[in-house]
Amino acid sequence: MISIVNAALLTLLATVTVAIVRQRSLFGVVILAGAYSFLMASLLIALDAVDVAMTEASVGAGISTVVLLATLHLTRTREAPVRRHNLVALLLSVVVGGALVLGTLALPPFGAADAVIHHHVAPHYLANSVRETGVANVVTSVLADYRGYDTLGETTVIFTAGIGVMLLLRSFRGRRRARDDEDGAQ
């Protein structure tokens, strides 16, 4: 069974999502997306994923919102009315959703300790993390040690995305001019 706190947070998430879909003002969308992230972080704490909740609160509600607001400043804050027919999109979404719900019916119930997921490699990590790595937070030891390759790849993706943004948004010509000005002033 699912606890009342979890059920309430899940329902709130769905409500905020409906509000995001219907909101035409992009500023409103960004603020609602921030609220969505904080709700998600609360839900993640309720699901015992404290590390993930901390990341979602700082990244999803913090950095994402700042970057989205910066983009709104550079573009526009109003969404044009939707002109085309949404019927196809709605139909497709309902069909996909229905198929996915059918797919989940056979999944183990929420919070079951005997689900397959808990009998693969996780027991090894939980039993041996302190003895093998001296780190009590199993998420940290799996992240940095047992699955170090994975995290190296993720760090490289962040590095690449950062370089991509800098290449897209930097005006290199303007910077050279600024440097010339500096040289001229000296």
Add this chain to the structure above:
Amino acid sequence: MSLDLIIRVGTKLILPFILLFALYVQFHGDFGPGGGFQAGVIAAGMVILAAITFGMDAAKRIAPPRLVEFMVPLGVLIYAGTGVVALLMGRNFLDYSVLGHDPVHARELGIFLVEAGVLVTVSGTMTALFYAFVERGR
């Protein structure tokens, strides 16, 4: 720059504590929730708060753009370099157990180094992202 006095003074008061909290999250990540990813984002958040309150020039005095750009690849190099050191000492890539005198401490050291690499790249990238978007708007 005629913002509310309370915001300016309040921000000035909490800025060092945000950085301190980032360091706590980084170094206490072995025993509580936290680690390089979260600490990096919190540290970048401090720079963003400074930029919002005191303007870009003040933020750039705290985190010079040159340093931030340097940090973006440096973290990946620290991470991969830790793996290469293990490789050179005769073990597999990213197998930290040879970095110290006994395997458990060596792996703890390896985790520390790798998390430091993550912190450097994440905080550098997030600050650089913010700088790039703000500079475009000028």
Add this chain to the structure above:
Amino acid sequence: MAALANLADHYNYIITIFLMVAGLYVVIAHGNMIKKLVGLSIFQTSVYLLYIGPAKIIGGTAPIIDAAFGVYSNPLPHVLILTAIVVGVATLALGLALVVRINEAYGTIEEDEIFERDIAE
């Protein structure tokens, strides 16, 4: 009654799929690129729930080893999603940077208007 119990057991999956489908709908139906990217983020966050939901064990606690506890939730999905969140914001920023450049080139961020201008040229 059995159906109701099943709903209570699978409520998190149903909401997860609702968020996923809502994100998909925004990505398909809305022409505004910032809205599209927010929809993509909602889609992405629903995947976080899809991973973290099954990791929970009722009666368990967060996976930080302590002598006082015996049952912990599964740490592996936490690790996968933790890194996915940070990568998600990095890719979102990359998408938004593209939106900024598109706005500079076309003067609009609405898909329909961009297509119209492409056809007109």
